[in-house]
Amino acid sequence: MVTPQVTHVLDAIAAGAAVRLGVVAPGGHGKTTVLREISRAFEDAGVPASVVDDAHLLPDAELLALRSRVERGDGNVVVAYRPWPRSRALAALAESLGRSGPSLMLEPFTREQVRAVLPASARGLVDYVHEQTGGVPRFVRRLAGLTAPEVPPEVVASFRADLDWLDADVQKYLLAAEAGAALRLDLLAGLLGVDADAVGDVIEAGRATGLVAADGTLL
Structure with missing residues (x-):
């Protein structure tokens, strides 16, 4: 688009x-x-x-x-x-x-942009797709074939493949994000075994993957 x-x-x-x-x-x-x-x-x-x-x-x-x-x-x-x-x-x-x-x-897609990308058969899932993907274009396109508000196993597997090549500390950060602790610097420092400056680097690396929303939640 x-x-x-x-x-x-x-x-x-x-x-x-x-x-x-x-x-x-x-x-x-x-x-x-x-x-x-x-x-x-x-x-x-x-x-x-x-x-x-x-x-x-x-x-x-x-x-x-x-x-x-x-x-x-x-x-x-x-x-x-x-x-x-x-x-x-x-x-x-x-x-x-x-x-x-x-x-x-470049910014994530808005709901209207998600609507424009989805085929007519999936237009009723705009809100679901936008919520699940955070509007990240690559992820929106992966869900473009949905016919129901449920992510099929093969699409889940594609997201797992995105994680496999990441640095171990970034993977830990993403797990923390999934648990709602992405903004807890004290918890992250303990989890990663590093100081605050190093935690900041890991957070930036995690955000750069496109897998973390602006509020720190995992997509």
Whole structure:
């Protein structure tokens, strides 16, 4: 689903404007989909561009090279990344991109956006799907085939697969979130066996997965 903010970027590309932009969101919020639309817009305009996904996983050398391009005003640069992990090199790149304009912050779907994504057969489940997914686009699409307010086993298994690759401390944090303790720093410190600063890092890592709602509850 193309939002007005994304449409504004696509229109700028079509108009020949120089675009140096950060696209920021937790996992599952559609960064790759947005980059696909942006790449297509550059191709249609016949304009070269560096369009980079998952920049939070790049080594410092590549991030610094991208920052140099942005600082020189060397062509179009669009970089998508999660808010965590945030290395110094990524923070520096984000700062440089920010001087060209505000980042494109992708948000969860509203109920109306969920309604637009669901097929007609599932329109009666809008509230259920929105509640279960927190509006995270990836999860909304996983539930798009529902015919009743019940998540089938194969969909549950897909969520378990998301958890398997996570760091052990992040998994513990998500379990704490499921138990309603995601905002209890004292309990988290004891569970993880770390100090308050380290707890903050784990919380940020957990939120960046897209599996935790803004209020700290597990989706």
